[in-house]
Structure formats: structure tokens, C-alpha cells
Amino acid sequence: MGAWYFLMVAGLVVSVRASLAQESDDTRGAWLLIGLVSILIADAPISWDLRNANSNLICLGLVMMGYGLLGPLPLVAGTLVGLALSLKLYTGLLLLYLFISGPRRAIGAAVMTVFILWIVLPLVIFGPEGALKLYSSWKEQLRIISDPFLHASLAAKDAGPPLVTLQRAVVNMTGGEFGSQATRAWLLAFGLIWAATLSWYAWCCREAFRVPVPSRAALADWVVLMLAPLPLSPWLEPYHAVPLLVGALLCVVVALDEAQVRSNQLVAVAAVATLLLFLVFKLPFAARGFGLGAQFLVVVVALGYLRRRLAKQRTGHSDKAAFKT
Numbered sequence: 001m002g003a004w005y006f007l008m009v010a011g012l013v014v015s016v017r018a019s020l021a022q023e024s025d026d027t028r029g030a031w032l033l034i035g036l037v038s039i040l041i042a043d044a045p046i047s048w049d050l051r052n053a054n055s056n057l058i059c060l061g062l063v064m065m066g067y068g069l070l071g072p073l074p075l076v077a078g079t080l081v082g083l084a085l086s087l088k089l090y091t092g093l094l095l096l097y098l099f100i101s102g103p104r105r106a107i108g109a110a111v112m113t114v115f116i117l118w119i120v121l122p123l124v125i126f127g128p129e130g131a132l133k134l135y136s137s138w139k140e141q142l143r144i145i146s147d148p149f150l151h152a153s154l155a156a157k158d159a160g161p162p163l164v165t166l167q168r169a170v171v172n173m174t175g176g177e178f179g180s181q182a183t184r185a186w187l188l189a190f191g192l193i194w195a196a197t198l199s200w201y202a203w204c205c206r207e208a209f210r211v212p213v214p215s216r217a218a219l220a221d222w223v224v225l226m227l228a229p230l231p232l233s234p235w236l237e238p239y240h241a242v243p244l245l246v247g248a249l250l251c252v253v254v255a256l257d258e259a260q261v262r263s264n265q266l267v268a269v270a271a272v273a274t275l276l277l278f279l280v281f282k283l284p285f286a287a288r289g290f291g292l293g294a295q296f297l298v299v300v301v302a303l304g305y306l307r308r309r310l311a312k313q314r315t316g317h318s319d320k321a322a323f324k325t
Helices: 002-019 025-029 031-041 043-052 056-069 074-087 093-101 104-145 148-157 166-174 181-204 216-227 244-256 262-280 285-311
Strands: none
Touching: 002 031, 002 043, 002 056, 002 244, 025 031, 031 043, 031 244, 031 262, 043 056, 043 244, 056 074, 056 216, 056 244, 074 093, 074 104, 093 104, 093 216, 148 166, 166 181, 166 285, 181 285, 216 244, 216 285, 244 262, 244 285, 262 285
8 A cells, every 4th residue: 555655645746746747957956846735726636536536637747657658758658658558448539549659659559558557467466257357347347337326325325425516516416306307308318518619729739739749738638638528527536637727737837827828828728727726616526427517618718729829839848858856
């Protein structure tokens, strides 16, 4: 457990340091101050992950280390992204990013890592029959966690994991039932809002879809891709939202950058201030799904507004340099 907690803290520190890989020496020198503000904003998911000794901070550290090393060491970066995907499936869209934006060695390393961990090792360790049972158990687990009757049972007993799904928030707000037509209608409405927000972000990327990594524009893309699946998850727990840390950090950096145009700074400040409001005015846990959904929307909208201008800017750090530890 001591070793596991060390990895969790290391993941947290690496996430902050690697997220500043594209910044100037002065900005990277202030990593601790910037990191403290960002950790304050993302306090809830970080503290939940630490308390429960989960793997989300480790996963985020792997992802962000891969981001920082993608330029000079694409094979290592791809391997790290593949390891992160094997820990948490919500990082899976980063494979699509690597496939589109490259480099090819990174996507090759990521796919090979996933293939070894998901196919080769189960076959070697458990044999063909045991591997099939393993895959079947994964499929059954996905079926179970999507079952509205399971969610209703957990809610009635007030037992199980601390789920903060949108479905639970809707049921607690409306007094409806899990899986009912009215509940599904609410979920569909938010899903359409979320899809429209993600589509708008993609539209903001149209003029500079492929950008150097590391760069602020690329960091925004990685944040959005990690957040994209979370609101739709039927099994969303508080610590799954740790990518908010990186989104908050990017907004803090832009807000403090005197070289930014005034409108960029104001948008970043507004995003940071709005996220801080969730610390001051805490929603009841029964409605926490709405709170997380709102925070995701704030981050994606802010980064979408900033994305086009960030893609045209260069910071004081080389685009191909690795982050310094």
C-alpha cells in the first residue's frame, strides 16, 4: 500500500509538471504555485482517489507523461498511453488522437501495448479457455453496471460505491425511477447538450486541427478527449473526474499569461472563478452528477473558446522538448 500511495502522489506531481511541458522556463519554475491552485479546484476527485487508493491519479500521470514525451520519445509516449488505457478506459479516445495526429511510432507503441496486455498476457497466463472466461467476465461486468435495476437497488439500500452519475442525480431531483422513460429523457437531453458542446469544440479546431505536442492547444485537446466519455458513464464515481486538474491548470496558466490578449485572460479567469464556486457552494451528494456535468461543460466551453488562438501561439518552450523533472 505504501508503494501504491507513492505511485499515486507521483502521478499527481507528474501530471502537474508534464502539463507545463510547453511553457517557458519562468512558468515551469512556478509549477508548484500553479499546481496548488489547480489541485484546489480539482480537490474533490483528487481527494476521493487518494482516500480510496484508486488508480486514477496514476493513470493521469501516465497520460500526461506521454503527452510531455510525445515529441522526443514517441515510442515511450505511446507505451504510456497504452498503459493508461489499460488502467482506465476513459483515456481510450487518446488512441484516436494519436492515430490522426501521430506520430505513427506512438500509435504503434500504444496499440502494441494494449495488444500485449489485453490479448497476449491473458492467453499466456490463463490459456485460451481461461482467457475466454476473462473476456466474458468483462462483458458481464459492463452489462451489470449498465442495469438500472442495480442502480435502483444500490440507491434503496444506500450501499455500494459513491456513484455520482447523471441518472442518479435525475432520479433524486425528479423522484422518478431508474431506467424510466422520464429519466431516459433527461439523460438524452443532457447527452445532446454534451454532444453539441463537443461538436462545437471540434468546430473550433477546424482551422488548426493538427497542432504540435506539447503545446497549449494540444493540451486542451487531450483534456477534452479525457473528459468526453465521463458524463455518459453509467458508473461515474467522484475520482473519475481527475482530468479536471489538467483543464483547470491550463486555464490558470492562460489567466496568468500577460502576453495573452485580454479576452483570452478574461475567459480563463471566468472559468477558474466558476470552478472555484463549486468549492464554495457544494451541491448535495445526491445531485453531484449535475455538479460534475456542469464543471465538464465549463472546462470544454472555455477551452473551445481559447483553442483557435492557442493554436496560433507559441510559448517559450520548444515544441519537441520533453518536460523536465
